[in-house]
Amino acid sequence: MTQAATAAPEALPEASELLRFATAGSVDDGKSTLIGRLLFDTKTLFDDQWDAVEAVSAGRGDEYTDLALLTDGLRSEREQGITIDVAYRYFATPERKFIIADTPGHIQYTRNMVTGASTADLAMILVDARKGLVEQSRRHAFLCSLLRVPHMVLCVNKMDLVGYDEETFKRIEQEFTAFATKLEIPDLMIIPISALKGDNVVSRSENMPWYQGPSLLHHLEKVHIASDRNLVDVRFPVQQVIRPHSNDNHDYRGYAGQVASGVMKPGDDVMVLPSGFTTKIASIETADGQLAEAFPPLSVTVRLEDELDVSRGDMLCRPNNQPRVTQDVEAMVCWMDEQRPLRLRGKYAIKHTTADVRAIVKDIQYQLDINTLHRDESVEELKLNEIGRVTLRTTKPLLCDDYRRNRATGGFIIIDESDNRTVGAGIIV
Amino acid sequence: MSDYRVSHLAALEAEAIFIFREVAATCQRPVLLFSGGKDSIVMLHLAQKAFAPAPIPFPVMHVDTGQNFDEVIDFRDRRVAQTGVQLLVASVQDAIDRGLVTEPPNGTRNRIQTPVLLEAAEKYQFDALFGGARRDEEKARAKERIFSFRDDFGQWDPKQQRPELWSLYNGRVHPGEQIRVFPLSNWTELDVWRYIGDQGIELPPVYFAAEREVVDRGGMLFAVNRFIRPKDGEAVFTEKIRYRTVGDATLTAGVRSEATTVAQIIAEVAATRITERGATRGDDKTSEAAMEDRKREGYF
Ligand SMILES: Nc1nc2c(ncn2[C@@H]2O[C@H](COP(=O)(O)OP(=O)(O)OP(=O)(O)O)[C@@H](O)[C@H]2O)c(=O)[nH]1
Ligand SMILES: [Mg+2]
Numbered sequence: 001m002t003q004a005a006t007a008a009p010e011a012l013p014e015a016s017e018l019l020r021f022a023t024a025g026s027v028d029d030g031k032s033t034l035i036g037r038l039l040f041d042t043k044t045l046f047d048d049q050w051d052a053v054e055a056v057s058a059g060r061g062d063e064y065t066d067l068a069l070l071t072d073g074l075r076s077e078r079e080q081g082i083t084i085d086v087a088y089r090y091f092a093t094p095e096r097k098f099i100i101a102d103t104p105g106h107i108q109y110t111r112n113m114v115t116g117a118s119t120a121d122l123a124m125i126l127v128d129a130r131k132g133l134v135e136q137s138r139r140h141a142f143l144c145s146l147l148r149v150p151h152m153v154l155c156v157n158k159m160d161l162v163g164y165d166e167e168t169f170k171r172i173e174q175e176f177t178a179f180a181t182k183l184e185i186p187d188l189m190i191i192p193i194s195a196l197k198g199d200n201v202v203s204r205s206e207n208m209p210w211y212q213g214p215s216l217l218h219h220l221e222k223v224h225i226a227s228d229r230n231l232v233d234v235r236f237p238v239q240q241v242i243r244p245h246s247n248d249n250h251d252y253r254g255y256a257g258q259v260a261s262g263v264m265k266p267g268d269d270v271m272v273l274p275s276g277f278t279t280k281i282a283s284i285e286t287a288d289g290q291l292a293e294a295f296p297p298l299s300v301t302v303r304l305e306d307e308l309d310v311s312r313g314d315m316l317c318r319p320n321n322q323p324r325v326t327q328d329v330e331a332m333v334c335w336m337d338e339q340r341p342l343r344l345r346g347k348y349a350i351k352h353t354t355a356d357v358r359a360i361v362k363d364i365q366y367q368l369d370i371n372t373l374h375r376d377e378s379v380e381e382l383k384l385n386e387i388g389r390v391t392l393r394t395t396k397p398l399l400c401d402d403y404r405r406n407r408a409t410g411g412f413i414i415i416d417e418s419d420n421r422t423v424g425a426g427i428i429v
Numbered sequence: 430m431s432d433y434r435v436s437h438l439a440a441l442e443a444e445a446i447f448i449f450r451e452v453a454a455t456c457q458r459p460v461l462l463f464s465g466g467k468d469s470i471v472m473l474h475l476a477q478k479a480f481a482p483a484p485i486p487f488p489v490m491h492v493d494t495g496q497n498f499d500e501v502i503d504f505r506d507r508r509v510a511q512t513g514v515q516l517l518v519a520s521v522q523d524a525i526d527r528g529l530v531t532e533p534p535n536g537t538r539n540r541i542q543t544p545v546l547l548e549a550a551e552k553y554q555f556d557a558l559f560g561g562a563r564r565d566e567e568k569a570r571a572k573e574r575i576f577s578f579r580d581d582f583g584q585w586d587p588k589q590q591r592p593e594l595w596s597l598y599n600g601r602v603h604p605g606e607q608i609r610v611f612p613l614s615n616w617t618e619l620d621v622w623r624y625i626g627d628q629g630i631e632l633p634p635v636y637f638a639a640e641r642e643v644v645d646r647g648g649m650l651f652a653v654n655r656f657i658r659p660k661d662g663e664a665v666f667t668e669k670i671r672y673r674t675v676g677d678a679t680l681t682a683g684v685r686s687e688a689t690t691v692a693q694i695i696a697e698v699a700a701t702r703i704t705e706r707g708a709t710r711g712d713d714k715t716s717e718a719a720m721e722d723r724k725r726e727g728y729f
Contacts, residue, residue: 018437048707073568074587075718085590087571088564090617097437099615111592118594231433239447240454244483252482258447258596263433287478295433299446299479312454336592351597354454413597420601422591 016092019225020099022116024144025126026136027105030157032083034126034195035102036067038217041202044091045070067196071102084109086116095221105136110143110385111336114425117144118411121225122151124216129162129192132172138179139370145183146332146387146427148404150228153189153219160194164207182373184404187223191216229296233401234262234270235323235409236316237353242301254285254301255310260353260408262318263295264302271319272310273399278319279306296408313355315399315409323399323409329359329392330429332368333382337416337423341381342390348423352398352412359414363391382424389429403427438624442475445612447596448575449479449559452610453486455600456557459610460550462729463489463516465497465505466675467632468561468613471621474630475612476559477512488515490555492546494538495522496656496678504633519549537679543727547583550607557600557608560729565617566706569721576600577609583727585609609729618673618705619698626691636694638671638686649682673698673705 023031039045053069056078060066071087072078083104091098101116117123123144127137144152154176162168169192180188191200192211199205202217214222242254264270264281271278282303284291294300302316310316317323335342342361350359366375367388375389382388403410414424435443452459461476463469476485491505509516521538524530529548530541550558564571574590576598591599600608613621625632641652644663650670651657656678659665670683671694688694720728 016437017434018440046704046707047702048704071568071571073571073721075721076588084588085572087568088615089571090565090615092619112590115592115594119596226432226434229433239450242480242483246482246484249482256450256479258443287481297435297440297443299443299450301481349601351599354451356455407595411595411597413592413594413599415599415601420599420603422593422599425592425594 016095016097017225018097018099019122019220019223020101020120021122021124021220022101022113022120022149023103023124023126024113024117024140025105026128026134026140027082029105029126029128029137030195031105031124031126032068032071032087032102033066034124034155034157034193034201035087035089035100036070037195037198037201038100039070039089039091040067041198042091042093042217064196082106085112093217093221098220105140107136107139107385110139113140114143114147114334114336117147117149118425120149121228122153122220122223123149124153124155126155126157126195127172127176129156129158129168129172133175133179135371141176141180141185142183142370142373143334145185146334148184148407150225151187151189151223152185153191153216155195155216156190156192157195159192159199159208160197164192164199166208166210169211189213189219191219230261230406231263231295232261233321233323233406234264234268234316234318235260235401235406236264236302237355237399237409238310238312238314238316239354240312241310253307254303255316256299256301257354258299259294259296261296261406263293264316265293266290269319270304270316271322272308273315273317273322274325274397275309275314277306277308279304279308281305313353315353323401325397325399327394327397328362329394329398329400329426331390331392331412331426332387332429333390333414333427334387334425335382335384335423336425337421338384340416340423341383342414342424343381347417349415349417350392350394350412350426351415352400353409355396355398357398358395358417359392361390362393365389365391390426392426400428402429404429438620438627441616441620442478442624444596444615445475446479448598448610448612449476451598452557452559452600453480456608458553458555459487459557459559460517460553460555461485461487461489461559462561463491463505463509464675465491465501465508465633466561467621467625467636468563470508470630470632471624472559472561472612473508473512473514474628485512485514488517490517490519490549492519492542492549493521494542494677495520496538498633498635498654498675498678500633500635501675508631517549517553519545521545524548537677539677539680540723540728543583543723546729547727550583551605554604555607556602557610559610559612561613562611562729563613563616563618563621566704567720569718569724573611573614573724575611575614577611578602579607579609579727581605583607585724585727587721587725619695622691622695622698626695633675635672635675637690638669638688640667641670641683642666643668643670643683646682650685651682654678
């Protein structure tokens with residue numbers, strides 16, 4: 001193994017920023033190996049973890065220690081040599097603390113990739129330099145853009161197997177850039193790497209002097225994420241009402257929730273939806289005391305100047321900046337159930353912000369071919385891993401925004417009421 | 430705070446508080462698993478913050494193997510009394526006496542906790558059980574959802590986990606099924622210690638280094654107590670140790686340490702090269718997939 005190049009985590013400052021990233025790309029393109037490499041080279045691994053992985057690898061007769069074993073922790077994953085479900089791993093450098101979601105490339109487990117990518121600030125899409133873009137690379141890039149992961153890095157991996165050839169890299173870079181113009185990708189970086197050998201992962205590689213950009217880790221440490229949050233539109237979905245019923249706090253009534261977007265301050269005019277009543281914020285409280293302002297992702301308790309009827313599923317916003325209030329929802333739906341397809345006129349439960357409603361499928365407008373982005377308007381259902389544009393009618397109004405403007409108020413999940421499984425994800429358009 | 434930046438500890442705290450409130454608002458009968466160990470102590474602290482100034486709206490439960498460090502049980506009882514929360518104890522000894530489970534020949538009761546936990550969950554009809562497990566602890570835990578569905582038998586099926594998008598957690602179950610909820614999923618051992626330091630959270634004395642009489646078993650240092658008796662010819666010596674985890678007292682080893690304050694522990698944890706379970710738990714070493722297998726049986 002090569003020597004670790006960065007400082008060990010003890011240098012972590014108290015108040016470091018959190019970056020969540022997810023891997024993506026086709027089976028065997030090297031996602032788990034890359035995560036193993038990052039953990040190894042940042043000295044995040046503990047000796048006993050490394051020893052355990054070395055022993056398993058040696059026992060299987062691997063030529064070299066399989067770094068993917070560091071994240072592929074399930075018995076069936078190790079037996080099959082593939083990732084099945086997301087593994088979450090953690091590491092820190094003096095710059096930042098990272099939460100990694102290492103997701104599966106296999107098409108059968110796309111829903112698990114979507115799980116990992118839904119909360120990511122950055123998606124790392126891997127392609128095998130020998131194979132170039134394959135259907136699954138396009139599918140994952142498309143899903144990341146649909147989920148509006150704000151930053152994307154295309155890692156052209158296994159450069160060691162193509163002699164670190166610049167032409168190969170350039171060809172894949174061009175092909176991907178051409179495809180990406182059809183998607184909405186706000187920030188794209190393309191890096192040639194070898195996850196196995198460590199080239200351009202933690203430090204710049206001497207094997208590719210023609211590459212002038214940063215190493216992957218350097219990019220992860222520096223990419224600007226503070227502006228990704230929506231600090232403009234005040235949206236505060238109420239989780240529950242805090243009423244202590246004690247003598248000390250007899251008249252206390254506070255609304256608990258996590259700020260979805262925007263900045264709230266005591267004294268601000270607010271409107272309660274769906275009722276439409278307006279009042280002012282009396283105070284913003286936490287167990288540690290009152291706050292002068294609240295913003296994402298803080299969990300707080302908001303108290304209002306007037307006694308209004310507010311309950312779970314309601315939302316606080318500013319009177320001059322309100323979400324849509326609608327029972328007719330247009331959404332891109334990613335279907336994740338292998339047992340039953342999404343059916344026209346099917347009835348489902350929906351979870352959106354803190355609201356639970358029921359919905360009926362009014363229309364399936366089209367299914368999208370992810371390779372060509374062609375729309376097939378003849379479909380009557382969406383099967384596992386298919387994506388389509390759907391019209392829903394809900395039993396109660398949703399308080400929502402376009403997903404592109406607000407990830408927190410624009411996304412919902414679809415639940416099969418017969419067995420409570422999560423069967424779909426919706427993105428409001 | 431004018432640039433609206435949030436430290437990673439503040440972000441983790443906000444996420445955990447959100448999770449507690451979601452469960453309290455949507456599940457019928459939640460319970461928090463409380464052992465007196467550091468992760469469950471941090472959970473209890475976060476639960477208090479989530480509902481303040483109201484009390485915690487659910488009870489806490491300890492699955493008591495009867496093989497605990499005395500200091501930890503004392504701490505548990507004191508902390509529960511301070512909080513005013515209801516404590517339920519599901520006793521493994523009692524379950525052995527009743528014949529629900531049988532004492533394993535090696536004397537460690539880790540595995541037989543599971544039927545006792547499941548029986549208690551059924552008796553009280555708990556539909557959501559908070560656990561303090563963290564994904565950084567172990568490779569099977571690294572795979573588990575924050576809201577982890579368990580069937581009628583408490584079993585985890587790693588190949589059929591519910592997709593978990595954004596922070597839209599699906600806690601729906603039918604009667605008899607449960608959700609295990611892990612508010613500390615995204616915390617590392619270091620995060621937990623930093624948070625303990627930051628918040629001034631009190632811990633049982635076993636977490637701090639002190640001179641203790643120990644025996645060395647396979648390179649692990651076990652303090653001599655009610656459960657660990659020196660075997661014939663086994664050398665007993667004095668060593669300054671502390672515990673990184675406090676599980677079953679028959680299985681949990683201490684580590685050599687000079688750390689008597691949280692700040693010193695943070696410095697040691699940051700520099701350590703061995704995982705907390707690897708350093709201190711006999712139970713995870715049995716097989717490669719020991720944790721996954723136990724989870725499939727209904728373990729936390
Ligand atoms: N030569 C070479 N081999 C690599 C490189 N990266 C990964 N591999 C090998 O490619 C194989 C697959 O790697 P994984 O990391 O398991 O791939 P993955 O993308 O995680 O696969 P799934 O999670 O199942 O989709 C392993 O045998 C790796 O050792 C690389 O940069 N160079
Ligand atoms: Mg993998």
